[in-house]
Amino acid sequence: MADTGDNVNLSRARICIDFGTALSKASICLDPTLPLEVGVKPLSIGAVSRAQHGLLTPSVLFVDAGRIFFGPLALEYAQRGAAQGRDPLLSFKTVLGAKDANVILAQKMRPSVDPTGTLTYRDALVLYLAYLDQLIREAISVTAGMPPGASEVRRRYTSPAWRMGSGPDPVFEAIFNEAAAISQRLGRLFLSTEGISIAQCKDALDKARQLPGNGRLETGVFEPHAAAAASMAFSTSPTNFVLVFDIGAGTTDVAAFEFDERSNPPALSEIKEARQCSGLAGDEIDRILIELYFRKRGGDQSQTEEQRVLRMFKLNARELKQQLFAHGKIILRTGWNTTTIKLSDLTEDPQFVEYKSALGRIIAASLAPVVHRAETVGAQVIDVVLAGGGSHLPFLPDLVRNAAGHSPRSVPLRVSPLSPTSKLYEGVDPSLGGAFPQIAMSVGGALVEMMPA
Ligand SMILES: Nc1ncnc2c1ncn2[C@@H]1O[C@H](COP(=O)(O)OP(=O)(O)OP(=O)(O)O)[C@@H](O)[C@H]1O
Numbered sequence: 001m002a003d004t005g006d007n008v009n010l011s012r013a014r015i016c017i018d019f020g021t022a023l024s025k026a027s028i029c030l031d032p033t034l035p036l037e038v039g040v041k042p043l044s045i046g047a048v049s050r051a052q053h054g055l056l057t058p059s060v061l062f063v064d065a066g067r068i069f070f071g072p073l074a075l076e077y078a079q080r081g082a083a084q085g086r087d088p089l090l091s092f093k094t095v096l097g098a099k100d101a102n103v104i105l106a107q108k109m110r111p112s113v114d115p116t117g118t119l120t121y122r123d124a125l126v127l128y129l130a131y132l133d134q135l136i137r138e139a140i141s142v143t144a145g146m147p148p149g150a151s152e153v154r155r156r157y158t159s160p161a162w163r164m165g166s167g168p169d170p171v172f173e174a175i176f177n178e179a180a181a182i183s184q185r186l187g188r189l190f191l192s193t194e195g196i197s198i199a200q201c202k203d204a205l206d207k208a209r210q211l212p213g214n215g216r217l218e219t220g221v222f223e224p225h226a227a228a229a230a231s232m233a234f235s236t237s238p239t240n241f242v243l244v245f246d247i248g249a250g251t252t253d254v255a256a257f258e259f260d261e262r263s264n265p266p267a268l269s270e271i272k273e274a275r276q277c278s279g280l281a282g283d284e285i286d287r288i289l290i291e292l293y294f295r296k297r298g299g300d301q302s303q304t305e306e307q308r309v310l311r312m313f314k315l316n317a318r319e320l321k322q323q324l325f326a327h328g329k330i331i332l333r334t335g336w337n338t339t340t341i342k343l344s345d346l347t348e349d350p351q352f353v354e355y356k357s358a359l360g361r362i363i364a365a366s367l368a369p370v371v372h373r374a375e376t377v378g379a380q381v382i383d384v385v386l387a388g389g390g391s392h393l394p395f396l397p398d399l400v401r402n403a404a405g406h407s408p409r410s411v412p413l414r415v416s417p418l419s420p421t422s423k424l425y426e427g428v429d430p431s432l433g434g435a436f437p438q439i440a441m442s443v444g445g446a447l448v449e450m451m452p453a
């Protein structure tokens, strides 16, 4: 079967959306039996939304002057709105991961996010997914080799909760169906720089509730399972044991898998004792950094100007943290105030020291059952795969090795960030390889065959 052209059979195709706390990603798998280079592609939704990175688009929504903005534009407006005490909606992930999602979804958004008091979290989620659908459609239309109909294939989403093997979740199925109707109704308006009026959004939301579309939702995929699938698919020297440590913005997910190639197709089974989900992720470092900045800066945080500075710093904290780790220092100027933060200020901060030890304890607790199982079957090596944006944190590999507290006679660990060994990304942009630990969940989620419940 050809990989391009009009006669491609898309019956096995699916798109996987990784709706991250900080960044959304999406990949398409045309057919899991095709070679990786033609079978699976990350979609350049960040290029379509004009974000910093071609494959990553910020998961943000902002309400301004009766209009709703999404993605990078929302961030831009939020920077301007900081002076008026306005916040963007930065994290939907808490909603997706919540035990009782329905209760949170039904709540109205905070007035600092939606001063019109119109939208519930569910409305925001539906609108954001409709926006994402438009980004995906546009990205597919500009990706070489995409067969006609590729935008209409089934959809999956990665989930921090365990929902595999059970088919689509009815709550999210309804949300995807309404988002599909809104995406169709408002179409490319989502891609305009003008934003969309709240009245138009509200009207589209009401109509979508009465007459939902077809969101084609197939299933949720457990995030670490998706990461492990990507790791195994792209590895040139696969092992039988993989511990995935996905440190994102909102959550750190840990899970371990045993790969058994004696069965056909080879089976990926989970070592359930290793599974953990923790809030100790990138945003927690940002929080510590924000506190550190305000301690160093001094000033009265109850003052209006200080509130504005705080809002601005919060909006830029991810970027500032990345600069601090990359360059060892950041210098912040606001009016007459200049504050310098050195990397050692952060790494010696008692809260950060405790953060690192807590992460170390999490790693140790997950490693123990994997090492035990690997020793039992006489495995040669355990892969510890670092995924998510936090995999760039320079202290992480040593933290894993130290947490293992390994006896020299035990099974050796191979610790490394998830990386593609194929040429998958070269055609897009050579610099995109560095984003692999972040896009791997959508790639793996699109590729993976579902694990039995
Ligand atoms: N070079 C870097 N150094 C340090 N942190 C980084 C770097 N690059 C990205 N990050 C951090 O990684 C996080 C984003 O990673 P990722 O895209 O995996 O998160 P997410 O999928 O949106 O979040 P989650 O999975 O928790 O919902 C942010 O906290 C960001 O600041």
Ligand SMILES: [Mg+2]
Pocket: 018, 020, 021, 248, 249, 388, 441
């Ligand atoms: Mg993530």
